[in-house]
Amino acid sequence: MADLVGRAVGALLLTAVLLVVSTATAIWWTARQDARPASDAIVVLGSAQYNGVPSSIFAARLEHALRLYAEGVAPVIVTVGGRADGDQYTEAASGRAYLADAGIPGESLLAVEEGVDTLESMRAVGTAFDERGWSSAVLVTDPWHALRAERMAEDAGITADSSPTRQGPAVQTRTTQFRYILRETAAYLLYRATGESVAGAPGIG
Template sequence: MAWVGRVVGAVLAAAVLLVASTGLAIWWTARQDARPQSDAIVVLGSAQYNGVPSSIFEARLEHALRLYEEGVAPVVVTVGGKAAGDAFTEAEAGRDYLAQAGVPADGLLAVPQGVDTLESMRAVATTLTDRGWSSVVLVTDPWHAMRAERMAEDAGLAATSSPTRQGPAVQTRATQFRYILRETAAYLLYRTTGESVAGAPGIG
């Protein structure tokens, strides 16, 4: 029965290698910053409070604003629905924030759908495809970038990411490590089942 032990050991080793390589890929993607000329900048939603973006969401919006001002894309797309009882969607809160920051109305597009990244990416893909747009730069937290890119590509978009370097998600090494672990599990779940996962703020 020694072969049983060898098989079990091989399976465990493969599982450890898969988890480790996925975590390393998430870390590597988080360190990249791709901002090619694109049809749209897409800001992944996060919590908002009566129309006021949370600190995580604000960091993403500020980064998207800088990309817009640099001419990366002519339109900033905000995306995200709302929880029960909310008066505003994440997409509306983000759009209004950017409007107040000086982005003109024709440079903003709100897609008020999605309770997690997968739903949001599918809603954005449908909306942009209807307009003949396909290339996007995604703005989210660094550790979320790889999964967001994969979901956008699976939805039919040509996606790159320019993660924000500010906000609670990047404050401490402990926070970063926790997010990488969570994203590793979430990415593997998506690749295995095609489903999303909710939990940590703004990165379901």
């Protein structure tokens, strides 16, 4: 009996390890992809802002979105993200202002100023897409965040591809990359298991 229980526990542990490894591998693989199909909109996932000025992580995403827009990937850039406690500005509004200052016309910008994490924001984006009859998007975020962002977008009814940034603090060192992959693995597995998101470092919630 004890031997049978030991085998069962061993099998469960092996399954858990394989699940974690396969998820981390999928995150790593998705991070290396760069899909840019013609879409209804480019969606920039929000990150921290300081008095209306995007953080370095957020600015890297916005710069990447500018390049995609210039390439004709989509006619609209959607910035996403709500307001943290004590903030005067939302992430979405800060991102929109940054893009407007870069020369993007107002009719090509949409700020979805809702959500304190990726899941809430993506659900709000899904509603905005439904209202406008849009269905497809290219997501701009950090490489390690791409898989979970795609999954949440698809669950919100959006046909989503991702074009991750290749610059900024999230990709500077191997140690940073490894830490982000570990966090994203935990966050992705939590979402798949519970349907809920988790707050954390920029790009993790």
